[in-house]
Amino acid sequence: MARHKHSSRHRSAWMQEHLDDPHVKRAKAEGWRSRAVYKLKEIDEKDRLIRPGMQVLELGAAPGGWSQYIAHRLNGRGRIIALDILPMDHVPDVEFMQGDFTEQAVERRLKGVLSGNPCDLVVSDxxxxxxxxxAVDQPGSIYLAELALQLALEVLHFRGIFLVKVLQGEGFDTLMADMKRRFDSVRSRKPQASRSRSREIYLLAKGIRQA
Ligand SMILES: C[S@@+](CC[C@H](N)C(=O)[O-])C[C@H]1O[C@@H](n2cnc3c(N)ncnc32)[C@H](O)[C@@H]1O
Known part of the structure; x- marks a missing residue:
């Protein structure tokens, strides 16, 4: 019997757009697990985020494109601790923890793994x-970003860097103002690989303000 499961006639508009996306094709060809890798790569190339020797905490890591890129940039020197609520296939040089970041027990486990060693970089995708x-997604995005900010302030070195994805909309200005109060500099970044119609944007904060 003929199977039409994969014919373009049966693909959703989203799936067709995904398959046609040049970043998806390039990621596949270059061996990255996600197209998202090009967002981090662009920000890293512009803002010089990642250097060998750093301790990096990555929140929302699956399927692992950013983990692969960070490991590649650390080049065997440094440490990467990655968390996701979903399972993730092993990435060499990455310590992966599965858990829901919104649960206090998971945050405690993460801090336990860091065992008091300050991070140089915290990224959240x-x-x-x-x-x-x-009305549901917007507060969800702000909530995750706020939680990531709280943890970053606790675990970062005072000259550390925090990169967080957030959706623009209600709550965004308050988050931005909060970050500006806590860090020496805060910039927004909209990498080319981030679809222009998407409200997602990355906030990049450097240096924790000393009281
Ligand atoms: C856009 S994906 C990350 C893609 C990743 N940067 C890459 O390059 O492969 C967002 C991830 O955030 C994770 N996530 C969402 N809510 C979470 C939570 N409460 N705790 C941990 N991970 C969460 C999702 O499971 C998803 O894998």
Whole structure:
């Protein structure tokens, strides 16, 4: 019997757009696990985030494109601790922990793994489970970013760097203002690989303000 499961006739518009996306094709050809890798790569090339020897905490790591890129940049020197609520296939030189970041027990486990050694870089590419309903997704995104900010302030070295993805909309200005109060500099970044119609943006903060 003929199978039409993979014919373009049966693909959703999203899946067709995904398959046609040049970043998806390039990531596949270059061996990266996600197209998202090009967002971090662009920000890293512009802002010089990652250097060998760093301790990096990565929140929302699966399927592992950013983990691969960070490991590649650390080049065997440094440490990467990556967390996701979903399982993730092993990435060499990456210590992966599975758990829901919104659970206090998971945050405690993460801190235990760091065992008091300050991080140089905390990155979060976490997305809430997108429902497509702005009234639900927007607060979900801000909530995850706020939690990531709180942890970053606790675990970062005073000259550390924090990169967080967030959706622009209600709560964004308050988050930005909060970050500006806590860090010496805060910039927004919209990498080319981030789809222009997406409200996602990355906030890049450097240097924790000393009281
Ligand atoms: C856009 S993906 C990250 C892609 C990744 N940067 C890459 O390059 O492969 C966002 C991830 O955030 C994770 N996530 C969302 N909410 C989370 C939570 N509460 N705790 C941990 N991970 C979460 C999702 O499971 C998802 O894998």
């Amino acid at each position: 976490m997305n809430p489970n997108m429902s497509g309903v702005k």
